[in-house]
Amino acid sequence: MNKSAAKTLIERYFRQLTDGCGNASCTNECCASSQNFEPLDKNAAAIKSLELFKNNAKLCDLHISKKDVSSASGVDRQISLEDRKGDFSDIHHLTEDNICTMLSFCEKAHDYSAAAQAIGRVFSNSETLMRSFKRDKAENTKEPQPENHSKQPEESEMGAAAFPKYDARDISDSCDVDINAVRRVFEKILSIEEIQAALVDALIFITPNLELDLEYLDVYETNHDYLNIFVIVMENTNLHSPEYLEVALPQFCKAMSKLPEEAQARLARVWSQFGLSHIRRMMETFQQLITFTVVSNEYDADDLVNDDETVVAATKCLKVVFYASILGGEIDVGHNEEEEEDYDSEELSLHELMGEERIYKRGPRVNPLETELGVRAIDSRKPLIPFEEFVNDSLNEVLEMDKDFTFFKVDGESKFSFQTCPFILSVITKNQGLYYDNRIRMYGERRLTAFYSMMQGREPTPFLELKVRRDHIIDDAMIRLEIIAMENPCDLKKQLVVEFEGEQGVDEGGISKEFFQLFLEEIFNPDIGMFRYDEDTKLFWFSPSSLENDAQFTLIGIVLGLAIYNSCILDVHFPMVVYRKLMGKKGTYQDLADLNPILFKSLRNLLDYTENVQDDLMLTFQISQTDLFGNPTLHDLKEKGDHIPVTKENRQEFVDMYADYILNKSVECQFRAFKKGFLMVTSESPMKYLYRPEEVELLICGSRKLDFYALEKTTEYDGGYNKDSQTIKDFWDIIHSFSEEKKKLFLQFTTGTDRAPVGGLGKLKMIIARNGPDTDRLPTSHTCFNALLLPEYSSKEKLREQLLKAITYAKGFGLL
Incomplete structure (x- = not known):
């Protein structure tokens, strides 16, 4: 626990010992409200609070009096504006009505300080905030529906079965926050400077208590309404503004990151119903905090971005938004394949004997949030927000992947690895992590080979x-x-x-x-x-x-x-x-759009057909295929399928079975x-x-896009060449003038493949070295090192001729 959190917790014990919790029936002997409590002076209370802190003693919840309860049920609404005289101290929770009442009074008085004080007081206390903006039980309890523009435009074009829907409302716990009322309230109060400042101060005040409650008291386990706090706060559309980014939002993210997986999963389900614009706003809020923090700090080997609490906490919060985007989009959760077999024999036990079991863990890694949700990223056909928007370029630039990989494989319990949140990493960064994993495995196999060789007295391989x-x-x-x-x-x-x-x-x-x-x-x-x-x-x-x-x-x-x-x-x-x-x-029906567009279009037309399917199309559950020699063969999708007509009622089943046969059953072996x-x-x-x-x-x-201008920018020179050498200038003029096919031949000649690596040709790091003066010898290459050995030909025409011969007829390997 950091010093700030410990200080806040000790202060809460001190207030409990001096002021009590307000519950006349309190039975906690360490609370001033208990009848058996012996009063303490401030010095004794301070000593006692330290003792309670060390023993992790019970903390009482704030007790709301009957007067407060009556206020919470709406009695405060009956008080006239004239009677209030700017005193809103009897308001212990917020509703759209009582906020409108406060704003009306303050508008007439041309002074919003009283409303700011009342709103700030409620937002500063978890008990009062979680009871605010509750939906009336008599009202419709359905969650807000996603906005129209969150629906993917392709859906209407691809038929009813194109994207199976995953209805988060079917499995989510209800959220009794009147979210539309919260949004209307924020729209009214965020433009008022005094209230905006009060909200910032309130968030700074409440977040240490939220963090302590979640980390040490498990408050969510006893009161699921605690999640309402996070739902309400995240509707503040100004969270990305500078006044929040410095202190308030980082502290809030730290508190939110302490939510248990069950709460995070419920929050993701709730947010998934809010629509594209709201989910995108939350995504951008956390992304902005990560970027702001990264660019505001300098990281090195002793001060890694993995140790930055703000970046780590914001990434964990972004993870909840990521899965909300998945849940709100198009999901296919019903077509998972069978569990994979274990193809390893006894090697892992040998690694365990050598003390390397932490590096070579058995079995696939599990994402706890995916387990809680019952949904994986791979189940997403089309999320609300494209996956690419969750990648944070600033973070990827400062992340030291070798260190992060170590945390991922070995120190996962004590160190945070961004590979546990792979959605935020670019493909290039992930590729580095995979490279380290593969290389460590290779070296491990070498060590095992040496071990075997010593034991068995044979030549190592x-x-x-x-x-x-x-x-x-x-x-x-x-x-x-x-x-x-x-x-x-x-x-x-x-x-x-x-x-x-x-x-x-x-x-x-x-x-x-x-x-x-x-x-x-x-x-x-x-x-x-x-x-x-x-x-x-x-x-x-x-x-x-x-x-x-x-x-x-x-x-x-x-x-x-x-x-x-x-x-x-x-x-x-x-x-x-x-x-x-x-x-x-x-494979499912959607996958046919890529593999067999003509068949996909035919099946889509079948699903969209509005006339009499059976009489007009005369299809049955028997399909025709061609064998290896081009001869037609018949296959029944069902037993006696040739006698089962396709109708409007069973056409969806026909499409699903047709696709399943083509993509799975026919090629199963x-x-x-x-x-x-x-x-x-x-x-x-x-x-x-x-x-x-x-x-x-x-x-x-690799990438099919070949950007040779990017390759030119990153190419290095050796042997007397530099980017201003005439031969080099002529060389790039020739390369850029080549057709796409000749460019691929050149890439094949120089690197051994005609594809760009992950990240494009700019990541290739090619070397062009001078290989002597003008000569009739052809250019040569070392594909292992992406090195081109280029003589300094006397003319551009000769360079073109020799280069074309080299890339066209090159084949085989020899020692120079």
């Missing part, structure tokens, strides 16, 4: 070594990987080293890149028949009638996992449903084997916890 023939790359790779997967799957988590037979190159990353590229080119060849290629969508999908066995698909999954594990970008073209399925979701291989490499990775499906695609495939 610290790497996953693949020796393949360029003309037999599929056969060689699959035989070797199949042996490893069967005999010692732990070896798949070693660093990959590839050798092309008959070539002299040493694999520092470049040879692996070419191996993956050549492997995929062959495996996705339609002639092999494992995948089907759609000319319209330019995407591959699993062939339901493939003649290959499950082991072949498992090995392809292994290769995909190895590429991620070894930070290699692949030129694969899968629909997004593949990545959703890898992350644990089944193939995809299960593929996913098994993928998880043999990535099962312990935090990837599933940190990434969304679209981010996994970016991680595997």
Whole structure:
């Protein structure tokens, strides 16, 4: 506990010992209101309060007298303006009516100090604030409906089944705050300077008590109305203003971050019903506090942003808004796949024997708030606020990912890691965390190999070594990987080293890149028949009638996992449903829009059809497909499906079953084997916890946008070249004039892949080094280091000619 919180708690004990709680029937012997209490002078009370603090003794709740209760029931409304004479001391809770009464009086008196004092007093006390703005029980108790503009425009275009709705009102606890009244009140009082100042002071005063109540007294467990305080305060539309950002809002966030998961989940459900503009305003409030705090401070190795209480607390509060945005949007919670198998054998027990069990934790990480809500980020089809808006660029710039990763893996109980709130991190930052995780796993496998070698007296094999023939790359790779997967799957988590037979190159990353590229080119060849290629969508999908066995698909999954594990970008073209399925979701009707737009449009038209479906369309629960050789085959979605007509009443079932067959059942064996291989490499990775499906695609495939101007800005020069060298100027003129296809060839020649890494070409860090004077030799490259060795050609024309020859005919590796 910090000094400020301890001081506040001691003061509360002191007031209890001197003034009491006001309850004439109090039985707390350490309260002045108790009949058995012996009065203490101030010195004795001060000593006693310290003793109670050390023993974490009971604190009484503030007792409201009968007079106050009658006031709370509305009696104060009967008092005329003339009788008040500016005295609102009998108001112990706030309603829209009594605030209007106060404002009317103060407006006539041209003095708002009395209203400011009364409002400030209520907002300074948790007991009075939580009883304010209660909805009349006789009124309609429904929560406010989302605003019209929060509805996604695509919904009307995609049919009734396009986005299954998740109704938060079905599972949320009711919130008895009259939220519309609160908004009307804030609209009236926030423009009054005296009241605005009183609200700021009140929030500063109340927040230490809120923090203590939640951290030490568990007040929410005994009174769920305590959540009303946070609902009311967050309706203050001025929270982002400078007068709040300095002290009041940071303290409020610290208090809110102490809410238990159950309360945070309930708050997310309540907020999810408020509509887009209100949720966005709260998101922007917390984001502004994070940005303001980050840019106002300097962080270093001894003073990390992870230790900044304000940033951490605001991030935790932003997490509640993040899930409110998910709950208020389009959610698919009913199509989760079966639990994944555990593909690890005995390796973890060895790590435990070596004292590394904290680093190599068994099982996936669990998000407690997701568990409480019963909803995961991956369940979101379209949140109210796009995911990208929750990323805070200022925070990502100062976050030291190596330290944060350590907190995430090892010191999670004592140190906060922003990876527990991955929504705030950019893909680039997450990629750094995944890189550290993969590298530590590789080093761990090397140590285990050394341990085995000493125990068994044999030569260590610290790497996953693949020796393949360029003309037999599929056969060689699959035989070797199949042996490893069967005999010692732990070896798949070693660093990959590839050798092309008959070539002299040493694999520092470049040879692996070419191996993956050549492997995929062959495996996705339609002639092999494992995948089907759609000319319209330019995407591959699993062939339901493939003649290959499950082991072949498992090995392809292994290769995909190895590429991620070894930070290699692949030129694969899968629909997004593949990545959703890898992350644990089944394919649904919505996924057909990406995989098969024509079929998706036909099914959508069926759902939207207003005439007689059965007579006009004459569909049954039997569908037609084509096999590997293009021959039509029939499949019954139901038993005797050819005798079951599709009607207006059962068309939704038909659409769901059709999509389920295409995306899941028809390729179940193939995809299960593929996913098994993928998880043999990535099962312990935090990837599933940190990434969304679209981010996994970016991680595997890289960016398709090739910005060579960004690459030019970040390229470094060596060997006598600099950015002003004539050869370099000519070089970039030539590159920018290339067609898109030639640019990809150049990128392939220099880096080993024709895709940009996560973050774009500006993150590539290419090196161009001078390789001697004018010569007839072609440019060469070290793809392992993204290095281009460029002779200083005598003319721009010769540079273009030699460069085109190099990128067009380059193949293979040799020692220079």
